[in-house]
Amino acid sequence: xxxxxxxxxxxxxxxxxxxxxxxxxxxxxxxxxxxxxxxxxxxxxxxxxxxxxxxxxx
Amino acid sequence: xxxxxxxxxxxxxxxxxxxxxxxxxxxxxxxxxxxxxxxxxxxxxxxxxxxxxxxxxxxxxxxxxxxxxxxxxxxxxxxxxxxxxxxxxxxxxxxxxxxxxxxxxxxxxxxxxxxxxxxxxxxxxxxxxxxxxxxxxxxxxxxxxxxxxxxxxxxxxxxxxxxxxxxxxxxxxxxxxxxxxxxxxxxxxxxxxxxxxxxxxxxxxxxxxxxxxxxxxxxxxxxxxxxxxxxxxxxxxxxxxxxxxxxxxxxxxxxxxxxxxxxxxxxxxxxxxxxxxxxxxxxxxxxxxxxxxxxxxxxxxxxxxxxxxxxxxxxxxxxxxxxxxxxxxxxxxxxxxxxxxxxxxxxxxxxxxxxxxxxxxxxxxxxxxxxxxxxxxxxxxxxxxxxxxxxxxx
Ligand SMILES: Cc1cc2nc3c(=O)[nH]c(=O)nc-3n(C[C@H](O)[C@H](O)[C@H](O)COP(=O)(O)OP(=O)(O)OC[C@H]3O[C@@H](n4cnc5c(N)ncnc54)[C@H](O)[C@@H]3O)c2cc1C
Ligand code: SF4
Ligand code: SF4
Numbered sequence: 001x002x003x004x005x006x007x008x009x010x011x012x013x014x015x016x017x018x019x020x021x022x023x024x025x026x027x028x029x030x031x032x033x034x035x036x037x038x039x040x041x042x043x044x045x046x047x048x049x050x051x052x053x054x055x056x057x058x
Numbered sequence: 059x060x061x062x063x064x065x066x067x068x069x070x071x072x073x074x075x076x077x078x079x080x081x082x083x084x085x086x087x088x089x090x091x092x093x094x095x096x097x098x099x100x101x102x103x104x105x106x107x108x109x110x111x112x113x114x115x116x117x118x119x120x121x122x123x124x125x126x127x128x129x130x131x132x133x134x135x136x137x138x139x140x141x142x143x144x145x146x147x148x149x150x151x152x153x154x155x156x157x158x159x160x161x162x163x164x165x166x167x168x169x170x171x172x173x174x175x176x177x178x179x180x181x182x183x184x185x186x187x188x189x190x191x192x193x194x195x196x197x198x199x200x201x202x203x204x205x206x207x208x209x210x211x212x213x214x215x216x217x218x219x220x221x222x223x224x225x226x227x228x229x230x231x232x233x234x235x236x237x238x239x240x241x242x243x244x245x246x247x248x249x250x251x252x253x254x255x256x257x258x259x260x261x262x263x264x265x266x267x268x269x270x271x272x273x274x275x276x277x278x279x280x281x282x283x284x285x286x287x288x289x290x291x292x293x294x295x296x297x298x299x300x301x302x303x304x305x306x307x308x309x310x311x312x313x314x315x316x317x318x319x320x321x322x323x324x325x326x327x328x329x330x331x332x333x334x335x336x337x338x339x340x341x342x343x344x345x346x347x348x349x350x351x352x353x354x355x356x357x358x359x360x361x362x363x364x365x366x367x368x369x370x371x372x373x374x375x376x377x378x379x380x381x382x383x384x385x386x387x388x389x390x391x392x393x394x395x396x397x398x399x400x401x402x403x404x405x406x407x408x409x410x411x412x413x414x415x416x417x418x419x420x421x422x423x424x425x426x427x428x429x430x431x432x433x434x435x436x437x438x439x440x441x442x443x444x445x446x447x448x449x450x451x452x
Contacts, residue, residue: 011312011313011314012100013102013313013314013315013316014102014213014214014215014315014316015214015228015233015235015236015314015315015316016316017214017215017217018213018214018215018216018217018226018227018228018233018316018318018336019227019228019229019230019233019283019316020227021227023217023220026217027093027215028178029093029094029095029176029178030093030094030095030178031094045230048230048283048284049230049233049235049283049284049316050235050289051235051236051237051289051290051291051314051315051316052237052289052290052291052314053289053291053292
């Protein structure tokens, strides 16, 4: 299952985008974090990194 | 925006804007693209910047961003012992990053670069093993722009290099997870940076207080990307709750971010591509500072781009000149600093307390610049369980 973003928490910092080994994340216009469900392998790296805990298991 | 440029720079941080300015000053046609609506905002930065750094870069201090002078630092060990250094002259500033970044982009524009905010690069044009341009999304339209050279200055997200086959993924062991409040709070020493260490306070990192004036400060934290199930925010909130006067600070801004603290990329170029700044992991792995490093690399990349285009050769072999010159000037030092980080992260709180007894503030600042590491190794050698860490330093 691909990861889900909690938009109430996300700070749009972009760190998780750099961490994702599968290029599954995009920070659109520098603002909205999008998960590419086809690419996400549920590896959890983004969740581990996120400074505010905004990426959750689905 | 035209259909074709000599150089397209992706990202208007300090890395991208310096690249664009220098390339434009050499007479190239340059396009600088930034996906965010406002350059420099929101900041992802503690805003520390050194006087020497500005001098080396030839950046003239401007009162619009040099908002607070810094003369030294207090380093606080886990047991509370303070190791301080105050220099005879000013050594740095806490800057207003939003203004700093914006002015760098303005300088690029004045030099002749075309600058476009709210314009997102969503893919590369590849042909015969060369990067030949970018796909841009702007006002809901998707356009193709040709470029002889594309510069990936897209910061910690570092996707552009990966599209071109350079693995710039930020590995969890080599990125710090950072969180910060800018707050109004009465400060005791507004001209000193405060750094708090301890594995309970900030595993593999530190808490910082960077004053922006007598009663405003960036109070932030960086922790290892993979060291805890607790978030950077949780660690910082716990620290603040226990520390006066910060627990009564009034929060005027909240920031988050990732700081690449690994070794720089093994290769900074490909055919038609150069990678600059955070995207290339060009950051001081000890203190996490990257504004100087990105700017320095950007200026070098701009010069090499001009030379390559004048010669009509944008191959990887030609662009390697940037890679080689950068490694000679900064790469070796940053690599040494990276090894120091790997050694320090093995230290327990007891070890850190022990170090605080043995070291002066000057030592600590020297270490953060990759100097006096022999002295540190000798001190570590005196503790049998740290011999391994000491050897890694040598
Ligand atoms: C919390 C924190 C504190 C820090 N404190 C300090 C400090 O005190 N001192 C210091 O020197 N450094 C500090 N740093 C590090 C410093 O902020 C970075 O090293 C520096 O910003 C790197 O510059 P850059 O130009 O490489 O990238 P950035 O400044 O990140 O710029 C990259 C730009 O590219 C844009 N971009 C990304 N993808 C695209 C795309 N596809 N299309 C168009 N645009 C794109 C982004 O929106 C961004 O504006 C800190 C970092 C953090 C997170
Ligand atoms: S790391 Fe967290 S806060 Fe930053 S963009 Fe990703 S989800 Fe949002
Ligand atoms: S879970 Fe792994 S693959 Fe999925 S978005 Fe996060 S880092 Fe990428």
